[in-house]
Amino acid sequence: MDALAEFREQVRQWCAANIPPEWRARQTGATDAEFVEFQQEWFQRLRAGGFAVPHWPREWGGGMPVAQQAVLYSELAAHDAPRLVLAFVSIHHAASTLLAAGTAAQRERHLPAILDGEIWCQGFSEPDTGSDMAALRTSARRHGDTYVVNGRKLWASGAAFADWCLLLARTDPKAPQRQGISYFLLDMRSPGVEVRPIRQATGEWHFCEIFLDDVEIPAANLIGPEHQGWQVAQRTLGAERGLTMLELAERLAHGGFRRLVSLCARPRPGGGCALDDAPVADRLAQLETELAGLRGLCADLVAAERPGPAEASIVKLYYSELLQRMTDFGTEVAGVSAHAVLRKPRSSGWESGAWMLDFLGSWEWTIPGGTSEIQRTIIGERGLGLPREPVVPR
Amino acid sequence: MTGQLSEPVTGFAEAHDDLRAVARRVLGASAPGEPQDWTPIAASGWPGLEVAAEFDGAGATFAEVAVVLREMGRALTHSPYASVTALTLPALAAVTPNAARDRLLRTTGAGAAVPIVVAGGDAKPPWGGSGGFVPFRIERRDDTVHLYGTTEFAADVTAATTLLIPAREPDGSAVLVAVSPGSPGLAVTEQPILDATRTVGAVHAEDARVDAESVWHWTGPGPLRALFERAALATAIDSVGLAEAALEATVTHVRTREQFGRPIGSFQAVKHACADMLVALRIANRLVDAAVAAHVHGAADAWIAVARAKSHACAVAVDIAGKAMQLHGGMGYTWESGIHRYLERATFNRALFGSPAEHRAHLARRYREPDFTP
Numbered sequence: 001m002d003a004l005a006e007f008r009e010q011v012r013q014w015c016a017a018n019i020p021p022e023w024r025a026r027q028t029g030a031t032d033a034e035f036v037e038f039q040q041e042w043f044q045r046l047r048a049g050g051f052a053v054p055h056w057p058r059e060w061g062g063g064m065p066v067a068q069q070a071v072l073y074s075e076l077a078a079h080d081a082p083r084l085v086l087a088f089v090s091i092h093h094a095a096s097t098l099l100a101a102g103t104a105a106q107r108e109r110h111l112p113a114i115l116d117g118e119i120w121c122q123g124f125s126e127p128d129t130g131s132d133m134a135a136l137r138t139s140a141r142r143h144g145d146t147y148v149v150n151g152r153k154l155w156a157s158g159a160a161f162a163d164w165c166l167l168l169a170r171t172d173p174k175a176p177q178r179q180g181i182s183y184f185l186l187d188m189r190s191p192g193v194e195v196r197p198i199r200q201a202t203g204e205w206h207f208c209e210i211f212l213d214d215v216e217i218p219a220a221n222l223i224g225p226e227h228q229g230w231q232v233a234q235r236t237l238g239a240e241r242g243l244t245m246l247e248l249a250e251r252l253a254h255g256g257f258r259r260l261v262s263l264c265a266r267p268r269p270g271g272g273c274a275l276d277d278a279p280v281a282d283r284l285a286q287l288e289t290e291l292a293g294l295r296g297l298c299a300d301l302v303a304a305e306r307p308g309p310a311e312a313s314i315v316k317l318y319y320s321e322l323l324q325r326m327t328d329f330g331t332e333v334a335g336v337s338a339h340a341v342l343r344k345p346r347s348s349g350w351e352s353g354a355w356m357l358d359f360l361g362s363w364e365w366t367i368p369g370g371t372s373e374i375q376r377t378i379i380g381e382r383g384l385g386l387p388r389e390p391v392v393p394r
Numbered sequence: 395m396t397g398q399l400s401e402p403v404t405g406f407a408e409a410h411d412d413l414r415a416v417a418r419r420v421l422g423a424s425a426p427g428e429p430q431d432w433t434p435i436a437a438s439g440w441p442g443l444e445v446a447a448e449f450d451g452a453g454a455t456f457a458e459v460a461v462v463l464r465e466m467g468r469a470l471t472h473s474p475y476a477s478v479t480a481l482t483l484p485a486l487a488a489v490t491p492n493a494a495r496d497r498l499l500r501t502t503g504a505g506a507a508v509p510i511v512v513a514g515g516d517a518k519p520p521w522g523g524s525g526g527f528v529p530f531r532i533e534r535r536d537d538t539v540h541l542y543g544t545t546e547f548a549a550d551v552t553a554a555t556t557l558l559i560p561a562r563e564p565d566g567s568a569v570l571v572a573v574s575p576g577s578p579g580l581a582v583t584e585q586p587i588l589d590a591t592r593t594v595g596a597v598h599a600e601d602a603r604v605d606a607e608s609v610w611h612w613t614g615p616g617p618l619r620a621l622f623e624r625a626a627l628a629t630a631i632d633s634v635g636l637a638e639a640a641l642e643a644t645v646t647h648v649r650t651r652e653q654f655g656r657p658i659g660s661f662q663a664v665k666h667a668c669a670d671m672l673v674a675l676r677i678a679n680r681l682v683d684a685a686v687a688a689h690v691h692g693a694a695d696a697w698i699a700v701a702r703a704k705s706h707a708c709a710v711a712v713d714i715a716g717k718a719m720q721l722h723g724g725m726g727y728t729w730e731s732g733i734h735r736y737l738e739r740a741t742f743n744r745a746l747f748g749s750p751a752e753h754r755a756h757l758a759r760r761y762r763e764p765d766f767t768p
Binding site: 257261278286288292296297300310317373377380381383384385389 | 657664670672678680683699754755758761762766767
């Protein structure tokens with residue numbers, strides 16, 4: 001057995017011993033407290049196995065070769081493991097920002113804390129700046145050793161549970177848009193921070209609005225050079241796109257597709273099953289094919305030393321729209337009964353098998369993180385070298 | 395931009411890059427639709443790529459052949475090369491060795507002969523127990539062997555120096571019969587088609603007497619199934635090649651063509667359409683690469699990867715070629731622009747060796763297996 005196969009076997013055994021049985025049932029209808037407790041428990045269990053932050057540098061507790069990480073995510077998906085929902089921003093965006101632009105003191109303060117369960121959220125979008133994020137208006141004015149921040153942030157996923165926030169705010173209102181933004185580490189317990197969860201289309205309350213009213217941030221919590229926050233964010237945002245997308249693609253191809261096939265093979269009241277309908281079988285095979293292509297692209301993205309300028313956008317766009325097509329199809333096949341599934345397991349992904357809720361939830365992929373339209377523009381301009389649209393002066 | 399989409403499966407990235415560059419130069423010398431001169435192909439050593447060293451070949455794999463096939467799709471090359479490498483050489487390699495077979499293998503690899511397997515382009519996927527290439531029938535009378543049968547839409551049969559006809563003995567055993575195209579009782583007729591970059595024909599045998607020495611037995615089981623897999627895979631490779639070229643032509647056009655005072659490629663409607671073409675092409679390419687890898691490694695379930703690649707890549711190529719015509723505007727609809735050739739070749743590819751729906755029907759049969767895992 002080669003080393004990678006050996007590692008796969010090791011992960012399989014770990015999964016069998018460590019994935020809590022019945023977690024889906026227990027997380028269906030779970031309260032916020034039960035959700036947070038379960039997420040923290042699962043994170044610590046992964047940490048004990050050496051699987052919580054495999055993508056971090058070795059000195060901080062990671063250092064797993066990329067090929068092994070791919071195997072790890074594939075096996076976790078195949079075993080239908082819970083997702084790290086709560087720690088997602090912490091272990092990916094916060095960590096990559098700290099590692100790329102943080103001071104030694106900032107890393108020392110936060111990276112071990114993240115391993116101990118410190119939760120982060122992202123304060124980027126604002127009510128008036130969705131796709132046009134560089135137009136953000138939240139202001140941070142320096143007074144001696146502190147910045148005083150005022151503004152509103154929107155779509156901060158999990159902010160209600162967060163200890164810290166990655167915050168973008170304008171420090172130089174006179175500079176060109178992208179030259180006047182700074183990047184801060186904001187303690188969510190600071191006076192003047194108020195979080196209001198927003199109810200989403202699915203009925204869940206995961207996204208939040210953050211109100212910032214004369215919030216003081218010590219200058220020591222500026223990350224990267226002042227006024228260069230946009231550049232830092234651009235550099236670190238896509239840092240782990242490959243592996244996070246690989247994980248999601250694997251989940252869709254394993255648990256997601258398996259649930260879809262068993263839905264289609266389920267006996268119907270009048271006899272037979274949906275698979276007997278040739279168009280149903282055809283669409284399933286089409287989805288299987290697209291999933292195979294997506295998994296391949298993700299594997300390439302992970303393995304690439306220098307991915308092309310549009311690769312991350314291609315993968316994000318394709319995953320989002322494939323997820324939407326697949327959950328739409330599941331909803332169609334499940335029929336009226338899909339509408340009687342009122343809750344899906346928390347800690348699951350977008351392929352939970354609660355088809356209508358998963359379908360609604362798929363817009364969490366086609367809208368945030370750069371809408372599908374923005375991705376197509378990026379792919380056209382950076383991937384194909386097409387000319388930009390004329391700039392409207394403002 | 396999209397030139398280096400294919401990931402080599404054998405780890406010879408640099409060798410593939412060189413091969414690709416040479417192929418692009420050699421094939422670019424012929425106008426699309428014009429029959430490609432065989433001499434530079436033979437001189438480049440491409441027919442012998444996959445031929446074993448003991449027959450003076452390069453001993454490479456189908457992954458290297460795939461590099462050339464993809465370039466032929468890009469250049470809309472009109473040549474029997476795909477038939478020779480996808481069908482002839484594996485067929486010759488899969489029959490019981492004999493002096494005549496060995497000689498043919500050697501001359502074919504050297505590019506000095508162009509034997510063609512009579513394989514119907516209208517064959518259906520064989521994986522369910524039916525379908526596949528339909529063999530001719532052999533009748534044995536006293537000491538003589540007689541051939542009966544018809545195959546249509548068989549690629550390159552009119553260019554063949556020898557016809558290799560899959561046939562069945564009276565006892566049911568499968569054989570390959572090597573005959574000269576001019577043999578009495580054998581009629582080879584070109585069937586004109588809209589895709590001017592391809593030549594197909596019908597082969598009809600009515601009491602065609604063949605030499606008993608030229609009836610060769612296969613060495614392994616399921617030879618026609620294996621050949622079908624190769625034919626379908628080669629077609630999918632061709633489709634991603636031509637789709638890539640259609641996208642490149644489109645991108646070049648929309649970057650330079652101006653309307654309303656700016657390049658039409660700066661309009662979102664056009665830009666996003668091009669982005670969709672690129673995304674679709676990436677997925678198709680990935681599926682084709684996976685199928686080539688599975689085939690080269692001789693995976694038992696390689697047919698799954700081939701069915702995915704054939705159904706998806708050939709369908710996507712039609713979408714891309716169609717969008718290429720649309721985005722070229724009125725000019726793209728002219729005969730002279732040549733954009734129509736991409737669409738004709740793409741749609742013909744889609745029809746060859748099983749439609750997308752037929753391939754997917756085979757994939758879908760697995761869903762009923764109790765232990766199905768994605």
